[in-house]
Amino acid sequence: MKTLAIIPAGGVGRRMGGGVPKQYLPLAGIPVLARTLRPFQDSPDIDEIYLAVPEGDIPEVRQRIVEPYGLSKVGLILAGGRERQDSVRNALDQLRVEQEIIVVHDAVRPFVTAALIEQSVAAARKYGAVSLGVPVKDTVKEVNPAGWVEKTLDRQRLWLTQTPQAFHRSILLAAYEKAARDGISATDDAGLVEAMGTAVRMIPGAEANIKLTTAEDMVLGEVILGRRT
Numbered sequence: 001m002k003t004l005a006i007i008p009a010g011g012v013g014r015r016m017g018g019g020v021p022k023q024y025l026p027l028a029g030i031p032v033l034a035r036t037l038r039p040f041q042d043s044p045d046i047d048e049i050y051l052a053v054p055e056g057d058i059p060e061v062r063q064r065i066v067e068p069y070g071l072s073k074v075g076l077i078l079a080g081g082r083e084r085q086d087s088v089r090n091a092l093d094q095l096r097v098e099q100e101i102i103v104v105h106d107a108v109r110p111f112v113t114a115a116l117i118e119q120s121v122a123a124a125r126k127y128g129a130v131s132l133g134v135p136v137k138d139t140v141k142e143v144n145p146a147g148w149v150e151k152t153l154d155r156q157r158l159w160l161t162q163t164p165q166a167f168h169r170s171i172l173l174a175a176y177e178k179a180a181r182d183g184i185s186a187t188d189d190a191g192l193v194e195a196m197g198t199a200v201r202m203i204p205g206a207e208a209n210i211k212l213t214t215a216e217d218m219v220l221g222e223v224i225l226g227r228r229t
Contacts, residue, residue, distance in 0.1 A: 001100040002047045005040045008087035009053045009107030010080025023107045034069045035110035041073050045121040048075040052087035055079035102172050104189050105164040108212040123203050124166035131190040132205030133159035162205040165190050
């Protein structure tokens with residue numbers, strides 16, 4: 001049973017600002033994407049990595065990130081799609097029969113650890129579909145379009161979703177097939193699995209496993225790196 005990691009990195013990083021997509025920005029001198037890929041390269045639980053990037057970036061990603069940083073598990077660099085979901089779909093189209101566990105991880109979530117990868121793979125083998133997450137700490141309110149609070153949600157039942165998310169091959173393929181057939185879209189792969197009525201197990205992630213979305217996140221990322229070193 002082989003385990004494949006899919007890293008969708010096709011985004012243009014509109015919320016980050018500037019002309020460089022956020023996955024290529026330097027974080028303490030190393031591209032964010034290289035930092036994201038390194039734990040998967042080093043993990044004994046990952047056999048191969050498929051990396052989805054904008055089609056025009058493929059040669060440069062290979063020359064400036066994959067080869068210089070020794071990311072030999074990147075077996076395929078493929079063209080991503082317009083949305084994250086399209087990029088993962090393109091990667092799934094390239095699956096081989098021996099790849100039974102599929103791990104999907106955000107390209108701009110560079111603080112994933114070997115332990116989180118190991119836990120997600122082990123849980124996928126046991127439960128079939130898993131997502132990392134952390135419990136919500138703040139009070140969360142549901143607000144209508146006019147700006148009025150409609151109700152306060154029970155935060156004891158709310159989690160902030162992270163990646164990696166991991167799945168048995170058959171479950172994730174079925175979810176994507178249903179999504180294509182019924183026109184379903186979701187911001188993460190677990191959402192597509194939920195949409196076909198399959199349960200997803202939530203397991204604890206880590207507070208430091210942040211997604212770099214805004215310029216302020218890059219500042220926080222520098223702090224996290226400083227604490228780790």
